[in-house]
Amino acid sequence: xxxKTTTDIRIIKADSSKINSVDFENLTFGNIFTxxxxxxxxxxxxxxxxxxxxYEPFTLDPSAKVFHYGQAIFEGMKAYKDExxxxxxxxxxxxxxxxxxxAVRLAMPEVPEDVFLGGLHKLLEIEKEWVKKGxxxxxxxxxxxIATGSxxxxxxxxxxxxxxxxxxxxxxxxxxxxVVIAEHFSRAANGGIGAAKAAGNYSGQFYPTKLANExxxxxxxxxxDATHTKLEEAGTMNVFxxxxxxxxxxxxxxxxxxxxxxxxxxxxxxxxxxxxxxRPVLVDEIVEAAKNGTLQEIFGAGTAAVVNPIxxxxxxxxxxxxxxxxxxxxxxxxxxxxxxxxKQIEDTFGWTVKI
Amino acid sequence: xxxKTTTDIRIIKADSSKINSVDFENLTFGNIFTxxxxxxxxxxxxxxxxxxxxYEPFTLDPSAKVFHYGQAIFEGMKAYKDExxxxxxxxxxxxxxxxxxxAVRLAMPEVPEDVFLGGLHKLLEIEKEWVKKGxxxxxxxxxxxIATGSxxxxxxxxxxxxxxxxxxxxxxxxxxxxVVIAEHFSRAANGGIGAAKAAGNYSGQFYPTKLANExxxxxxxxxxDATHTKLEEAGTMNVFxxxxxxxxxxxxxxxxxxxxxxxxxxxxxxxxxxxxxxRPVLVDEIVEAAKNGTLQEIFGAGTAAVVNPIxxxxxxxxxxxxxxxxxxxxxxxxxxxxxxxxKQIEDTFGWTVKI
Numbered sequence: 146x147x148x149k150t151t152t153d154i155r156i157i158k159a160d161s162s163k164i165n166s167v168d169f170e171n172l173t174f175g176n177i178f179t180x181x182x183x184x185x186x187x188x189x190x191x192x193x194x195x196x197x198x199x200y201e202p203f204t205l206d207p208s209a210k211v212f213h214y215g216q217a218i219f220e221g222m223k224a225y226k227d228e229x230x231x232x233x234x235x236x237x238x239x240x241x242x243x244x245x246x247x248a249v250r251l252a253m254p255e256v257p258e259d260v261f262l263g264g265l266h267k268l269l270e271i272e273k274e275w276v277k278k279g280x281x282x283x284x285x286x287x288x289x290x291i292a293t294g295s296x297x298x299x300x301x302x303x304x305x306x307x308x309x310x311x312x313x314x315x316x317x318x319x320x321x322x323x324v325v326i327a328e329h330f331s332r333a334a335n336g337g338i339g340a341a342k343a344a345g346n347y348s349g350q351f352y353p354t355k356l357a358n359e360x361x362x363x364x365x366x367x368x369x370d371a372t373h374t375k376l377e378e379a380g381t382m383n384v385f386x387x388x389x390x391x392x393x394x395x396x397x398x399x400x401x402x403x404x405x406x407x408x409x410x411x412x413x414x415x416x417x418x419x420x421x422x423x424r425p426v427l428v429d430e431i432v433e434a435a436k437n438g439t440l441q442e443i444f445g446a447g448t449a450a451v452v453n454p455i456x457x458x459x460x461x462x463x464x465x466x467x468x469x470x471x472x473x474x475x476x477x478x479x480x481x482x483x484x485x486x487x488k489q490i491e492d493t494f495g496w497t498v499k500i
Numbered sequence: 501x502x503x504k505t506t507t508d509i510r511i512i513k514a515d516s517s518k519i520n521s522v523d524f525e526n527l528t529f530g531n532i533f534t535x536x537x538x539x540x541x542x543x544x545x546x547x548x549x550x551x552x553x554x555y556e557p558f559t560l561d562p563s564a565k566v567f568h569y570g571q572a573i574f575e576g577m578k579a580y581k582d583e584x585x586x587x588x589x590x591x592x593x594x595x596x597x598x599x600x601x602x603a604v605r606l607a608m609p610e611v612p613e614d615v616f617l618g619g620l621h622k623l624l625e626i627e628k629e630w631v632k633k634g635x636x637x638x639x640x641x642x643x644x645x646i647a648t649g650s651x652x653x654x655x656x657x658x659x660x661x662x663x664x665x666x667x668x669x670x671x672x673x674x675x676x677x678x679v680v681i682a683e684h685f686s687r688a689a690n691g692g693i694g695a696a697k698a699a700g701n702y703s704g705q706f707y708p709t710k711l712a713n714e715x716x717x718x719x720x721x722x723x724x725d726a727t728h729t730k731l732e733e734a735g736t737m738n739v740f741x742x743x744x745x746x747x748x749x750x751x752x753x754x755x756x757x758x759x760x761x762x763x764x765x766x767x768x769x770x771x772x773x774x775x776x777x778x779r780p781v782l783v784d785e786i787v788e789a790a791k792n793g794t795l796q797e798i799f800g801a802g803t804a805a806v807v808n809p810i811x812x813x814x815x816x817x818x819x820x821x822x823x824x825x826x827x828x829x830x831x832x833x834x835x836x837x838x839x840x841x842x843k844q845i846e847d848t849f850g851w852t853v854k855i
Contacts, residue, residue, distance in 0.1 A: 173651075174653050175563070175651045175652035175653040176650070176651045176653075178562075178563065182562060200562070202559045202560055202561055202562070203559070203560050203561075203562055203564075204557045204558070204559055205557055205558050205560065206557055206558075207533075207537060207555070207557070207558055207663055207665050208530070208533065208642075208665060208667075209558075211566065211567060211699075212566060212572055212644060212646050212699070213572070213574055213642070213644060213699055213702070214699055214702035214703050214706075215570040215572060215698070215699030215700040215701070215702060215703040216702075216703040216706065217567055217568070217570060217703070219568055249707065250704075250707055251703050251704070251706065251707065252703075252706035252707040252710050285652070287563070287568070287652045289567060289568060291567050292703075295531070296528075296530045296531045297530035297640070297642045297665070297667060298529050298530040298531075299702050299705070299735075299736050300706070301706045301710070308562055310562050310563060310652070312563075312652060327691070329691050330691040330692075331689040331690055331691035331692050332689070332692070333689055333692070334686040334687070334688055334689035334690075334692060334725035335686055335689075335725040335726060336682070336684050336685040336686035336708075336725055336728075337685075337686050337687070337688075337689060337692075337704055337725065338703070338704040343570070343700070343703065343704070344566075344567070344568055344569055344570030344699075344700065344703075345570040345698070345699065345700020345701070345703055345704060346570070346700070347568070347569035347570060347571075347654050348569050348570040348571040348572070348606050348607075348647075348693070348698060348699075348700055349605075349606070349692055349693040349698070349700060350654070351569075351571065351606065351607035351655070351656045352604065352605050352606065352607040353691075354607075355607050355656070370689035370690040370691055370692065370725065370726070371690060371725070371726035371727075372726075373691075380654075381654050
């Protein structure tokens with residue numbers, strides 16, 4: 146695919162760049178932003194002209210609906226630089242499609258392709274110096290939309306702002322990740338917004354995650370809210386289980402995000418000859434597999450971390466340590482996927498898009 | 501109870517008041533705000549000095565966590581004026597308690613009583629001209645807290661802003677309210693944040709409500725997300741059913757808001773000799789009661805509308821029209837409750853608090 150570049154973007158350049166003040170070797174994820182952002186406002190039933198402008202604060206009425214009713218969605222993407230200084234995106238069409246699905250579910254207007262993808266293309270052209278060469282370096286891309294209309298009545302806004310901000314990144318997680326399987330708390334309801342990348346899905350996870358942190362676990366594996374018997378997501382990532390050399394992951398549903406990394410892993414692993422089973426994964430079978438030694442790996446999958454190995458899990462007060470896998474699927478898949486993203490391995494899938 | 505008035509509030513008065521430009525006879529709910537607001541920021545692990553200042557926009561970084569992760573909670577309250585020009589609140593301690601329960605569930609800091617209740621007291625003293633005399637007139641109070649810290653990483657903020665804004669109001673709903681019983685969509689998960697007054701609980705309702713609106717219904721009666729067999733809330737209100745002169749409402753749970761109007765109705769109706777049963781209410785029994793003529797009334801209960809009669813409901817494509825009740829419980833309860841709120845009926849419960 147190729148990104149459409151819209152010509153109808155107003156560009157206001159920053160007077161100077163702060164790039165030289167940034168220590169690219171010591172980045173905390175998601176805290177530093179580039180010189181420019183793209184904004185596009187929705188008023189009177191239509192999208193206005195997008196503007197690329199210096200990164201600066203928003204000014205919003207205290208009654209803005211995003212503050213009161215959580216009408217807000219986002220995406221997470223990354224740009225990578227190859228050896229020839231070319232900048233690449235990974236499956237941006239998937240993020241664009243999902244963003245607009247989230248918009249529909251939250252009763253927000255869909256963002257046109259030339260604003261989302263065309264605008265991103267133009268913004269990355271301007272900020273390409275912020276994408277650093279070298280494996281592991283990336284520019285994290287955060288497109289998001291908030292309800293900017295005012296009024297404390299629980300109804301959809303009539304005004305919105307779509308924005309893209311960019312943050313230079315190394316890797317998202319570090320250290321060993323131990324998880325706890327949720328027995329009480331949940332992240333999503335049947336018929337709810339769990340499949341949307343909606344702001345409201347995240348705030349509810351903070352308290353249970355804090356409780357898990359206090360017990361020495363980094364993340365929670367979320368289970369279905371009705372029975373807590375099915376394993377669904379790990380923290381803010383999709384989750385994979387390797388048992389007897391077969392890779393299992395839950396099917397997407399209203400409760401589970403249709404992750405771009407998840408679907409890429411399913412395709413890539415299948416192509417590499419790994420048996421991938423997409424079906425509900427039960428807590429009981431994982432516990433049983435851990436006990437009888439057939440559970441080889443668990444790993445999370447998401448844009449920020451790509452692949453995030455999990456070293457053990459706790460369930461009903463018992464901690465199950467996973468073996469150190471030989472021929473780790475997580476390691477192999479991460480190498481393949483990041484190899485494609487950094488253009489070190491041939492992209493036979495057609496996933497990478499050049500800026 | 502009495503409200504503590506804190507002395508430690510900085511007050512910056514507006515140069516002039518816009519009160520004379522407001523048409524108090526033609527108010528749209530939640531769109532006009534008074535001259536002043538109270539804000540109190542949380543930084544470095546503690547609450548700063550509260551400030552009462554002119555109502556003005558907030559300035560927030562585009563990466564503020566409220567925009568991305570929905571870390572935001574609120575309350576809804578009302579101030580009323582009696583015949584002697586005194587201003588009254590209704591059970592403000594209940595809203596304060598619930599606000600801090602919401603804060604805990606969203607991993608936000610609890611707001612001190614002298615900031616929330618003391619600050620509200622002081623703010624209402626300053627804005628008392630905005631509370632108009634006369635039955636039906638009220639000043640809607642919106643305390644809320646948002647995560648103001650920046651950074652696109654899904655973790656709790658370290659910075660917050662607590663705010664109180666005030667909006668003159670008449671009544672919330674008008675016209676006949678027909679509802680549809682949810683068969684697919686849901687508002688809350690078991691182990692989720694449905695019992696918190698969290699921003700993220702509202703945005704997910706907009707799309708299903710829009711679909712209901714398009715079919716001629718004003719609201720949705722939400723059912724439990726696992727089985728859709730239990731009736732839980734009506735729109736953003738708690739819901740009551742009158743069958744054979746008994747009043748039924750669902751018990752509060754993790755999925756159902758502990759409504760102040762709801763609990764007041766239970767107490768008031770019980771005291772007035774009405775049989776009130778707090779237990780799960782099944783869709784099937786309501787449909788059956790509608791069919792055999794024993795279903796007399798359905799009404800919503802909430803701060804904005806107080807009591808909101810429902811004239812009929814749709815379930816599985818069939819519309820059930822309710823009879824026009826003689827000796828309506830909804831009418832009687834609303835008269836009693838608003839009578840107490842406006843100090844026209846003696847408050848034997850100790851619910852009203854003078855400013």
